Amino acid sequence: MYSEKVMDHFNNPRNVGEIENPSGVGTVGNAKCGDIMRIYLDIDDNGIIQEAKFKTFGCGAAVATSSMATELVKGKTVQQALEVTNKAVMEALDGLPPVKVHCSLLAEEAIHAALWDYAEKNNIKIEGLEKPVDDIEEKMEEEY
Amino acid sequence: MIYLDNAATTKVSEEVFESMKPYFCEQYANPSAIYSFAGKSMKAVDEARKNIADLIGAKPNEIYFTAGGSESDNWAIKAAAELYNTKGKHIITSTIEHHAVLHTCQYLEKQGYEVTYVNVDEYGVIKLDELEAAIRPDTILITIMAANNEIGTIQPLKEIGGLAKKNGILFHTDAVQAYGHIPLNVDELGIDMLSASGHKFHGPKGIGFLYIRKGVRIGSFVHGGAQERSRRAGTHNTPGIVGIGTAAALAADGLQARMEKETALRDYLIKRVLTEISYTRLNGHETDRLPNNANFCFRFIEGESLLILLDQQGICASSGSACTSGSLDPSHVLLAIGLPHEIAHGSLRLTLSEETTREDIDFTVDAIKKIVERLRSMSPLYEDFIKQNQKEEA
Numbered sequence: 001m002y003s004e005k006v007m008d009h010f011n012n013p014r015n016v017g018e019i020e021n022p023s024g025v026g027t028v029g030n031a032k033c034g035d036i037m038r039i040y041l042d043i044d045d046n047g048i049i050q051e052a053k054f055k056t057f058g059c060g061a062a063v064a065t066s067s068m069a070t071e072l073v074k075g076k077t078v079q080q081a082l083e084v085t086n087k088a089v090m091e092a093l094d095g096l097p098p099v100k101v102h103c104s105l106l107a108e109e110a111i112h113a114a115l116w117d118y119a120e121k122n123n124i125k126i127e128g129l130e131k132p133v134d135d136i137e138e139k140m141e142e143e144y
Numbered sequence: 145m146i147y148l149d150n151a152a153t154t155k156v157s158e159e160v161f162e163s164m165k166p167y168f169c170e171q172y173a174n175p176s177a178i179y180s181f182a183g184k185s186m187k188a189v190d191e192a193r194k195n196i197a198d199l200i201g202a203k204p205n206e207i208y209f210t211a212g213g214s215e216s217d218n219w220a221i222k223a224a225a226e227l228y229n230t231k232g233k234h235i236i237t238s239t240i241e242h243h244a245v246l247h248t249c250q251y252l253e254k255q256g257y258e259v260t261y262v263n264v265d266e267y268g269v270i271k272l273d274e275l276e277a278a279i280r281p282d283t284i285l286i287t288i289m290a291a292n293n294e295i296g297t298i299q300p301l302k303e304i305g306g307l308a309k310k311n312g313i314l315f316h317t318d319a320v321q322a323y324g325h326i327p328l329n330v331d332e333l334g335i336d337m338l339s340a341s342g343h344k345f346h347g348p349k350g351i352g353f354l355y356i357r358k359g360v361r362i363g364s365f366v367h368g369g370a371q372e373r374s375r376r377a378g379t380h381n382t383p384g385i386v387g388i389g390t391a392a393a394l395a396a397d398g399l400q401a402r403m404e405k406e407t408a409l410r411d412y413l414i415k416r417v418l419t420e421i422s423y424t425r426l427n428g429h430e431t432d433r434l435p436n437n438a439n440f441c442f443r444f445i446e447g448e449s450l451l452i453l454l455d456q457q458g459i460c461a462s463s464g465s466a467c468t469s470g471s472l473d474p475s476h477v478l479l480a481i482g483l484p485h486e487i488a489h490g491s492l493r494l495t496l497s498e499e500t501t502r503e504d505i506d507f508t509v510d511a512i513k514k515i516v517e518r519l520r521s522m523s524p525l526y527e528d529f530i531k532q533n534q535k536e537e538a
């Protein structure tokens with residue numbers, strides 16, 4: 001059911017864990033199936049993401065997308081991180097089964113939530129970043 | 145491989161397979177034909193029918209072969225509804241039925257029938273007082289499963305049968321998980337119709353039967369030829385029928401001893417899991433449960449992840465997690481026993497067979513322990529829980 005890449009990221013998830021005193025942390029849930037994803041970011045003074053960690057309560061696809069999403073944002077600027085959309089994560093994983101697309105939205109939303117937290121803490125505005133939703137259900141209804 | 149998904153389907157036993165073989169290329173005659181070549185086939189069908197009837201204390205002419213559990217459930221419920229629609233249009237069932245019953249009831253609701261879904265308690269046992277209170281003058285059918293496919297809880301069939309009889313209502317039971325696994329007697333339990341399916345007790349797939357008590361005049365569901373005393377059309381699936389008959393005979397043989405063996409192993413499994421893995425619960429009733437069924441919830445983790453990791457250890461199991469359901473809804477059974485979504489998420493069903501060994505169970509429990517620990521270390525819920533605990537301790 002899952003691609004080899006998904007299985008690889010599920011079996012050997014990159015960046016599992018927490019960051020103490022993170023620059024930003026975002027937790028999002030999904031009322032649809034009840035999953036929760038949390039992403040921690042460590043962002044340096046130049047606005048570069050030095051470290052990204054995650055914790056996920058969810059299916060294989062949720063774990064794999066968290067893993068891939070954290071990989072993709074590492075070393076990027078905050079602006080570049082905004083381009084790590086759920087579609088980008090899915091492509092990097094060689095696709096997901098249709099019923100699992102919402103899990104990748106969770107990853108995108110968790111990154112946005114962590115960036116939002118960072119922006120609020122530092123009193124800055126990130127161009128193009130909207131206030132994240134707590135429950136991606138709202139977002140899914142808009143998009144699908 | 146360790147196969148612990150026997151509630152989904154079972155392996156066809158060697159004896160069953162051997163008994164079926166002659167009915168493909170040698171005794172391939174249509175059992176209904178007149179020539180002597182067909183005689184052997186009809187005899188085999190009759191013998192199977194007798195073995196099946198014997199196991200539940202029924203008469204052979206009360207057994208009607210179908211294509212499986214789903215067809216039997218559909219037939220019993222829809223045909224009973226049709227037969228009695230002048231008396232009333234009210235049906236009583238439970239919230240934890242298999243979809244073959246639930247979706248049939250929902251279909252009938254669209255046709256103008258009214259259905260009461262009686263609740264179950266925290267162990268998944270039907271609330272008898274609620275059932276009794278639901279009975280009305282226009283109630284025509286009570287359909288309650290014998291044992292639940294997810295949590296294994298066995299229902300108080302005798303009490304339900306008594307209530308049905310007292311009120312002159314037909315009682316159908318979906319015994320797909322129970323037949324061949326626990327003793328059932330249709331007279332003692334007051335059952336008017338009973339569904340079962342071959343592949344759940346080491347028979348072949350795609351063959352089942354409906355027991356219809358003599359005198360219950362429900363009509364046909366599959367119309368056509370005159371097979372099955374004109375009540376279920378279609379050329380007999382001779383190999384399938386022979387197979388389910390052999391499976392019934394084997395199930396009857398040593399039923400008690402097998403139950404004891406399975407129950408002991410099941411309880412060993414349950415005990416190990418509950419004592420060795422924290423924040424874990426058993427779903428279903430502790431003792432009134434199928435001998436081969438164990439169902440757990442591990443808090444803070446999700447079932448699909450658990451299943452994939454078990455699969456990598458060669459262990460086949462199942463879960464009621466929303467993420468595994470396709471519809472993204474958690475199992476209706478786990479919700480009906482009062483579990484919140486989040487707990488239902490971490491459910492795991494392990495269903496044993498006669499072939500399951502203690503070594504299999506030890507290997508499985510050891511694997512579960514490691515996997516649960518690993519998934520918890522990745523779980524934001526577990527992180528919050530631990531931090532909360534630390535705060536409270538400080």
Ligand SMILES: Cc1ncc(COP(=O)(O)O)c(C=O)c1O
Pocket residue numbers: 151152211212213214215217242244289291292293318320321341342350352
């Ligand atoms: C309780 C119950 N009823 C009905 C069915 C359907 O049986 P079948 O697969 O033979 O149609 C099943 C099988 O999953 C079951 O467990």
Ligand code: FES
Pocket residue numbers: 033034035057058059060061062099100103466467468
């Ligand atoms: S997290 Fe529930 S389906 Fe992916």
